[in-house]
Amino acid sequence: MEPAAVEARQQFLDALNVERRFSLNTLQAYARDLSQLVNYCDENELVSWSQLDPHHVRRFVAQRHRKGLSARSLQRELSACRSFFSYLIKTNVLLNNPASGIRAPKSAKTLPKVLDVDQINSLLEAVPNDDLEIRDVAMWELLYSSGLRVSELANIDLMDLDLSSRTVHVVNGKGGKSRLLPLGRKAVNAIRKWLAVRMDKVKTGEMALFVGKTGLRLTTRSIQSRLERWRKRQGLQGRLHPHMLRHSFASHMLESSQDLRAVQELLGHSNISTTQVYTHLDFQHLASVYDKAHPRAKPKKK
Incomplete structure (x- = not known):
């Protein structure tokens, strides 16, 4: 061209x-x-x-x-x-949009994979063996506590936290949007434990909450790698990525509260249709319980 x-x-x-x-x-x-x-x-x-x-x-x-x-x-x-x-x-280069009205093939709808509460507990309640694992537990607790994206987790600075009011400020989320999120009690405790050892790890002037061996901000790839390592240590089956903790947060919140709008706000979705995928997950859970419990739904014994 x-x-x-x-x-x-x-x-x-x-x-x-x-x-x-x-x-x-x-x-x-x-x-x-x-x-x-x-x-x-x-x-x-x-x-x-x-x-x-x-x-x-x-x-x-x-x-x-x-x-x-x-x-x-x-x-x-x-x-x-x-x-x-x-x-x-x-910018007056074109008069019309040549892609207008053209559609790509439809993709099959796939529901996000989530961890159940027992799997979450197994992941989060393991005892850390060193300072970096103390950091890891704080990251996993924060991901699950507040439904963060992995990029949002990596970008959190010390000033974005208010542990006394149990809040975290996502300054620049997807689409440049910011949001203030609550922190769970266990996430606050895990972060306090990490902050107690962080000062010995961090390089002067680095404001990132989570830093690596170099004392500098962790990358999203490093976080993904640590979570996969943690999965293997805990003996969980299948691959595990940070977004699964966000999906699990959304699914468990919606299952307990039934408040779709609140979950939308917490996740930072601009369109509620994006959040509605978790209603399908919730229905799958209900349908599974129904099939196991209802006398007229159980399969006949041969």
């Missing part, structure tokens, strides 16, 4: 970063998705965005599908393209 077209793509990414304050992970995903579109244009000798029409976009989606891209990934790529084309319309 001509340099002006490639530059327009970079200007769009810069706008997402500055104006909409997208996270680094989201920006990298947009960049990857639009790189695929640029490659398609180069292969088909399209030098400017104005040459791209709905027919090309359909062929692009079909080509990506043939290469084995999942329906969910195709939906994400198409969404990135739509957003980019809308930006080009605003």
